[in-house]
Amino acid sequence: MATQHSQPADRLTMAPPAPEPASQPAAADHQSGTKHARTAARLMMAPAVILLLGWMLVPLTMTLYFSFKKFLPLRGGDLGWVGFDNYVRFVSSSAFWPSVQATLVIVGGVLAITVVLGVLLAILLNQPMWGRGVVRILVIAPFFVMPTVSALVWKNMFMDPVNGLLAHVWRAFGAEPLVWLTEASTQSIILIVSWQWLPFATLILLTAIQSLDSEQLEAAEMDGAPPVKRFAYITLPHLSRAITVVVLIQTIFLLSIFAEIFVTTQGAFGTKTLTYLIFQRVLESQNIGLGSAGGVYAIILANIVAIFLMRIVGKNLDA
Amino acid sequence: MARAITSQRKALNTALAWGVGLLIFFPILWTILTSFKTEAQAISDPPVFLFFDWTLENYSVVQERSDYGRFLWNSIIIAGGSTILGIIIAVPAAWSMAFVPSKRTKDILLWMLSTKMLPAVGVLYPIYLLFIKLGLLDTKIGLVIVLMLINLPIIVWMLYTYFKEIPGEILEAARMDGATLREEVLYILTPMAIPGIASTLLLNVILAWNEAFWTLNLTAATAAPLTAFIASYSSPEGLFYAKLSAASTMAIAPILILGWFSQKQLVSGLTFGAVK
Numbered sequence: 001m002a003t004q005h006s007q008p009a010d011r012l013t014m015a016p017p018a019p020e021p022a023s024q025p026a027a028a029d030h031q032s033g034t035k036h037a038r039t040a041a042r043l044m045m046a047p048a049v050i051l052l053l054g055w056m057l058v059p060l061t062m063t064l065y066f067s068f069k070k071f072l073p074l075r076g077g078d079l080g081w082v083g084f085d086n087y088v089r090f091v092s093s094s095a096f097w098p099s100v101q102a103t104l105v106i107v108g109g110v111l112a113i114t115v116v117l118g119v120l121l122a123i124l125l126n127q128p129m130w131g132r133g134v135v136r137i138l139v140i141a142p143f144f145v146m147p148t149v150s151a152l153v154w155k156n157m158f159m160d161p162v163n164g165l166l167a168h169v170w171r172a173f174g175a176e177p178l179v180w181l182t183e184a185s186t187q188s189i190i191l192i193v194s195w196q197w198l199p200f201a202t203l204i205l206l207t208a209i210q211s212l213d214s215e216q217l218e219a220a221e222m223d224g225a226p227p228v229k230r231f232a233y234i235t236l237p238h239l240s241r242a243i244t245v246v247v248l249i250q251t252i253f254l255l256s257i258f259a260e261i262f263v264t265t266q267g268a269f270g271t272k273t274l275t276y277l278i279f280q281r282v283l284e285s286q287n288i289g290l291g292s293a294g295g296v297y298a299i300i301l302a303n304i305v306a307i308f309l310m311r312i313v314g315k316n317l318d319a
Numbered sequence: 320m321a322r323a324i325t326s327q328r329k330a331l332n333t334a335l336a337w338g339v340g341l342l343i344f345f346p347i348l349w350t351i352l353t354s355f356k357t358e359a360q361a362i363s364d365p366p367v368f369l370f371f372d373w374t375l376e377n378y379s380v381v382q383e384r385s386d387y388g389r390f391l392w393n394s395i396i397i398a399g400g401s402t403i404l405g406i407i408i409a410v411p412a413a414w415s416m417a418f419v420p421s422k423r424t425k426d427i428l429l430w431m432l433s434t435k436m437l438p439a440v441g442v443l444y445p446i447y448l449l450f451i452k453l454g455l456l457d458t459k460i461g462l463v464i465v466l467m468l469i470n471l472p473i474i475v476w477m478l479y480t481y482f483k484e485i486p487g488e489i490l491e492a493a494r495m496d497g498a499t500l501r502e503e504v505l506y507i508l509t510p511m512a513i514p515g516i517a518s519t520l521l522l523n524v525i526l527a528w529n530e531a532f533w534t535l536n537l538t539a540a541t542a543a544p545l546t547a548f549i550a551s552y553s554s555p556e557g558l559f560y561a562k563l564s565a566a567s568t569m570a571i572a573p574i575l576i577l578g579w580f581s582q583k584q585l586v587s588g589l590t591f592g593a594v595k
Contacts, residue, residue, distance in 0.1 A: 037419050038419060038421065040415070041415035041419035042415075044411035044412060044414065044415040045412045045415050045416065045427070047408050047411070047412070048409055048411075048412035048431070049412070049427065049431075051408065051468060051471065052431055052434050052468070052471060052472065056434045056437065058445070058449075059442035059445035059446055059449075060437075060442065060445075062442075062444075062445035062449075063441060063442055063444070063445055066444065066445075121339065124336050127328075127329075127332040127336075128325075128328075128329050128332065129329055129332040129336050130329070130333045131333065132336070134340075135337055135339075135340040136582070137579050137582075138340035138341060138344040139339070139340050139343050139344070140578070140579070140582055140585075141343070141344050141347055141575060141578075141579075142343060142346070143578070143585075144529070144571065144574050144575050144577075144578035144579075145347065145529075145571050145575070146528065146529040146531060146546050146549065146570060146571060146574070147529065147546070148531050148535075148547075148549040149350075149549050149570055149571055150346070152550075152552055152563065152567065153346055153349075153350050153563075153564075153567055154346065156560060156563060157346075157349065157350065157560055157563070157564070158346065163362040163364075165349065168364065168365060168366055172365075195343070195346070198343065204586055204589075204590060204594050207586045241594075242594050245590050245594055249589065249590060252436055255438060256438045256439055258439075258440070258535070259532070259535060259546070259550070262535065262550065263549075263550050275438065275440045278440045278441070278443070279440055279443065279536075282440075282443050282444045282447075283443070283444075283447070288444050291443075291444060292444060295440060295441035295442065295443070296441065299437060299438055301438075302436050302438045303433075303436065305436075306433055306436035309436075310429050310432060313429065313432065314425065317425050
């Protein structure tokens, strides 16, 4: 017991917490939740909480601070407070609305494609078949490819108008090959990003579909319900929560896609998303005030989506 | 009759699923195949699929010319280091939340999750500035810290879900049987926690390996990992398809293999337990 009492004191020194001593309060009294156990628990949580608090508050405060300043590190530095000027200028700049549009089209397009194909693929993979394990592996693979690789492979080896594989296919059908990244730039980005995220949607929807009670489907089949009705009245309602989770998590990640645009179009040809616009303002034109105001908008936008996701996750935590 | 229909349907399902699976996998397969071609074969018209003179030349050229080993090493240090550091910090936190839950545990978990939603671009300049001030720009340690922080919420969540499944009764039973604290930790808790810690490790190495916002923006020459190595091919060098393919294959192969092992944990890990 002596070692256990010395535990909180050790923690106060903020030494890197080792996993083993950490388990002691659990062993000590996890039921009654004595004062000791609770103090120890709080101290064990402290490093993680303090680090995340710092990670959140410090940069956030700085972004807010810069967003109210005219700040051009390469052209005069800190030029004083400007109130909400940056916020107004960011929204009224000619690049803003196109970037909102590009963001919505890309996020919406990828969501539509991955959810629809993901549901179909999940249903297909749930059917009896030979070698399902291997097919699963093939379908999941793109998720593990780093974004810069998938963007570059698609850009050069598939979408190149001369030597790309898609150009060969187009020519085989006697059509003029497309210059994908200039003529259909937004669609190209949607295609690349959908390819990366389809495995994620499929995998989650497949997990959800596997928990569907097959007796219910069989009963409906016996009663003569056609496949379309069985899908609409049994499968789809069962999947609704998983679909919501897929949409919310993907939205958060898709709002900040970066590498795919960075290595393909660099934001040209109508593919400058909000994220990319802010990146350009901050690092390329070094207009920190303006970029920070944009950053605040991006944070607000992401939080609106996050609130909905947290509600679902929170509900699940109670269950 | 019924059996015949089922096995017919099964054959149809199989054909369809394999077709779709191979179509989705094709870009990766094509990249791997192209990496074994000569540059001339890589752009031949019509394209050659399997019947070409297989060569390993591209791999040695990429390795020599661009110092692949250094980028690989950086990736290993950054992905491995950030994950291990994250786990060291997250294990005690997750453990205490799972075994000594309080009224605020749920709020803390959700708040941690919310920090994950912070868009990176919103804090790009502050982090960039802090990195310059602290001399962390283009250092491995800087990236280890940042990637540890962005993945910490996922690590805590995953560990929390695993730890919660360890029944408290087992610990009590062991104590009743006269197990000392040391024995309890060593022989009961640790073995039960290891699978959970291992899958958390796996998934987070993958996430850190593929992270491509901070690794591109906070590195230049010395600390650049494989994501940046590949991005450097977006210049005209990328037109050498066979070499681009060899470099890409080398960058994704380790994680592709790790990823296939972690597919079961992927769902609960990435949905924060909302889909199991």
